Amino acid sequence: MATRGETGLTQASVRSTNLQLVLGAIQRGAGAVSRADIAAQLGMTRSTVSRLVDDLVLGRLVAEGTAVSGARGRPAVPLAIRAGTVVSLGLEINVERLVATVVDLAGNLIASVQRTVEVRDIGTAEAMRQLAGIAGEALAAAPTDARIVGAVLALPGLVDRDGTTVLRAPNLGWDGLQPVADWDLTTDDGPLPLRIANDIDCSALTVLREQPGESFLYITGEVGIGSAISLAGQLLTGPHGWASELGHVCVDPHGVRCGCGATGCLETVVGQRALLHRAGQPDMEAYLAALEAGDQTAATVLDEVIVALGIAVGGALNLIDVTAVKLGGHLGQLEPWLAARLADEIHDRVLWSDHSTIEITTVAEAPLRAAMGAGLSALARVTNDPASWIEPLIDR
CATH class of the missing domain: 3.30.420.40 (ATPase, nucleotide binding domain)
Known part of the structure; x- marks a missing residue:
């Protein structure tokens, strides 16, 4: 039986932590990492990594690929997360x-x-x-x-x-x-x-899966507005799990009452239902068609959306210091009409914008x-x- 040492660790707990580290390295490696690569990344001996990988393979969490010959030494065997188990x-x-x-x-x-x-x-x-x-x-x-x-x-x-x-x-x-x-x-x-x-x-976890380690502000919308913040690949959720509620930041203290009970939330201006109601359109397809046709009401609503987003996003970037803004949902659909003007609006509101580029991109919004x-x-x-x-x- 393992005994507890002065550090408070046991052999079992050290092994558990090392398995977690190795599995994480394999996950990040996306099928192109070997035992030697992991040993170099984690500062472990190759024999230790090899034993841990063998256990992960036996435990049906990791799969070994076909050996790839290198310039010297034994061929490297790529490792990947095992699918379907x-x-x-x-x-x-x-x-x-x-x-x-x-x-x-x-x-x-x-x-x-x-x-x-x-x-x-x-x-x-x-x-x-x-x-x-x-x-x-x-x-x-x-x-x-x-x-x-x-x-x-x-x-x-x-x-x-x-x-x-x-x-x-x-x-x-x-x-x-x-x-x-x-x-x-x-x-x-x-x-x-x-x-x-x-x-x-x-x-946001799916976005991080596609872009691990990234820092960004993610804003998406359907009925309302939702958001998430990633800092170096970790979601900023706060001590209670309630952080990143950008949709309920006030952008107009004299505006309409939000479903949350407050007045003038971003959601009341930029949320899909609110946007379509003001534009007099039945759905986003009709609203986008109205924008394309140069409809004045649709253009006025877009102006309001850009200003409200500029206020909320600019304030958020001043607080969290990230340079990537990702738009999803109906905001992603509006990107061709709002991205350039939103970038200008944000630039005017972010203190450090002259010293770092703020990138606005869209997230492909699979409904799943x-x-x-x-x-x-x-x-x-x-x-x-x-x-x-x-x-x-x-x-x-």
């Missing part, structure tokens, strides 16, 4: 839809099921019942030998740290409710636990981003503690 259930409930996805540790979408529904009209219990139904459909498409890590549900609102209670969700009307109490889904291993999370934080990000969030149980997932499969 460990999966999670990533879910989303939004104002007009239910989504269920199955995601594996390699970040692949295994299956997805969507249902269009007016969630406010059916209530929490019925929404969760229907969600469990489509979740079961999605899980039926997962590999039969895959291990299911758990489930995370992405919701548009503030969630408590325990991931059980919706604190504020103005667009859903679920304030103070516990949707997990109405969750009932059983797999071969028993009841599948559920945790809830903010939908934009989940969506929030649900897939929820699945990635659930898989953190494996990446944070791979030892507990491989030990049952290793014959010692």
